[in-house]
Amino acid sequence: MWILKLIQDILSVPAILVGVVSFVGLVVQKKSFSEVISGSIKTILGFLILVAGAVTLIGSLNALGPMLETGFGIKGVVPNNEAIVAIAQKTLGKETALIMVFGFIVNILLALLTPFKFIWLTGHHSFYMAALISATLGTAGLSGIGLVIVGAIILGLMQVLMPAWIHPYMKKVTGSDEIALGHFGTLGYYVSGTIGKLVGNPEDSTENISFPRSLGFLRESIVATGITMIIVFLIASIAAGPSFVESKLSGGQNFLVYAIVQALTFAAGVGVVIYGVRMIISEIIPAFKGISDKIVPEAKPALDCPVTFPYAPNAVIIGFIFSFLGGILSMLIMPLFKLPVIIPGLVPHFFVGGTAGVIGNATGGKKGAILGSFVNGIIISFGAALLLPALGTLGFENTTFGDSDFQWLGILISLVAKLFK
Amino acid sequence: MGGKRLKIVAVCGMGLGSSLILKMNIEKVIKDLNLEADVSTTDISTAKAVIGDADVVITSPELAQQIGDVKAKVVTIKNFVNFNEMKEALEKTLKG
Known part of the structure; x- marks a missing residue:
């Protein structure tokens, strides 16, 4: 049956698959004809742009690896979610797209049927988590429909359990119960909040300091x-x-000119990938939200980490600085543990470290923000190193996931897989 | 601004999370006001290039400083998820 084969071939192109998903989403929302067509095409373009960005990134990372090995005799890794996810799409695009879609459905069902009334709206993190799950389950030996079903259940569970876990501290940050935190750095945030509770006093807030805002470029x-x-x-x-x-x-x-151009080529690749991700999720997330609003209207939206920033802008800066220091310390001591050396990146330490700072401040003031984010920095560095073997062949790409939940879940999946072998 | 299809851009750090939430809320307000608009999202790095012909830019006070002087009307809101704050600010700008 050539027609079945044709349909199968169409749906096994990840770009078209995400396009079909957004087409359905737009139709369900009763969008106009032109919005449906432009939205579906944009989603497909977004995926293709993302893959193009991956090619740029890999070129630059392939230059970095040999330099680090020749210069220091180490394997150095720079965690960057966009880079690792984009590279993963070249081999795991279909699985990632399917896990993301069915993961959303599992999320809605869990919000409907369990006390965990959270709807995850941080689309890029759903996408990245779906990529992590496909890579680690694939390395563990699953494939095909089995991989998609198990993956979607894991993703749906993560999307309600992580916001639920951090929600007691999130309520302290916002002073209300209306929004939840949906960002896969929850382990670091929870540890930061708990440290804050133990060592500090929320009255002694970071927001009593007057601070220059010159780190805005981050x-x-x-x-x-x-x-x-x-x-x-x-x-x-x-x-x-x-x-x-x-x-x-x-x-x-000239070697210095080459180094600078390659460094900025990497950043350009990240920019391209983010542009692609934006085109994918800006069609799919509103559809998901529209559907969940109808089915589980009382659920709380779980939102990206910068929603916490306005509640304590100073804590964001303090959190970034101390998380980054935690990352530097980890980099220096990692060779002692015979681990690959994780080079701290400004982006994960700013967003995840900053959020850890806000949460540490909400439970333990200045001391909480400082110590909590410092420990967060250590967690995301060692997590990145320990995750590499779980990623299989993707673990050889000189980059990896930067946020804690990707790391612990990936490590956990690989440990569980070992038990079954 | 009656009659014309508006172009509105929501700006946040990465152009992925907060600006998308803003976009969904903006679309709701636009519908309530019986207006028509194309709402897009972008990140702070590319904002200046993207908002060239936009009518309205919505972002936080910190990011608005980084965007600087532009032709579009810049609406700043402190809390990205506070629907009412955004609605009031946007309505004021569109009517003003």
């Missing part, structure tokens, strides 16, 4: 990524030495 994630990568590439290229870089990698171009 919210520009591609600028922050560019700065991180320039520093990393310059150090690596100097350690590897001009003769190695110019003879093996740059084709004669």
Whole structure:
């Protein structure tokens, strides 16, 4: 039956698959004809743009690996969610798309049938989590429909359980019960909040300090990524030495010029990937929200971590600085544990560290924000290193997931898989 | 601004989370006001390039500083998820 084969072929192209999902979502929302067509096409384009970004990223990472190995004799890894997810899409695109869609359905069912009334609206994290789950379940030996079903259940559970876990602390941050936190850095946030409760006093808030706001550029994630990568590439290229870089990698171009261009090429790749992700989720998430509003109107939306920032802007800066220091400390001690060296990136430490700071501040004031985010920085560094083996072949790409829940879940899946083998 | 289809851009750090929530709420307000608008989302790094021909830009006070002077009307709101704050600010701008 050539027609069945045709349908099968169409649906096994991940880009078309996400396009079909958004088509259905737009039709269900009763959007106009032109909105349906433009929305579906944009989703497909978004996926193709994301894959194009991955190619750029890989080129630059392939230059970094040999420099670090020659210069320091170590395997160095820079965690970046966009990079690892985009690379994963080249082999696991179909599985990721299906897990994301069915994961949303599991999320709605859990919100309807259990006391965990949360609807996850952080679309890019659903997408990244779906990619992590496909990679780790695949490495564990699952494939096909089994992988999608197990993956969707895990994703749906994560999307209600993580907001539920952090919700007692989130209520302290917002002073209300209306919104939940939907960001897969929950382990670090919970530890930060608990440390804050033990060591500090919420009255002694970070918001009593007057602070310069000059670190605003860190919210520009591609600028922050560019700065991180320039520093990393310059150090690596100097350690590897001009003769190695110019003879093996740059084709004669000055090694420092080459390092800076490669560093910014990585940031450009991240920018392209984010653009693609935005095009995918900005059609799919409103559809998901529209459907869940009808089925579980009383559920609370679980939202991306910057929703916490306005409640304690100083704690964001303090959280970033101390999380990053935790990352630097981890980098220095990792060789002692014979682990791959995780190079701290500004982006995960800003968003996840900043949020850990806000939550630590809500339970334990200045002390809570400082100590909580510092420990968060250590967690996301060691988590990144321990996750690498669980990613299988993806673990060799010089990049990995930067936020704690991706890390512990990936490690857990690989441990459980070992029990069954 | 009656009659014309508006172009509104929601800006946040990555252009992925907060701005998408804003977009969904903005669309609700636009519908309530019986207006027509194309609402898009973007990140702070590319904002200046994207908002060239926009009528309204909605973002936080911190990010508005980074965007600087633009032709579009810039609406700042403190709390991205507070529907009423956004609604009041947007209505004021559209009518003003």
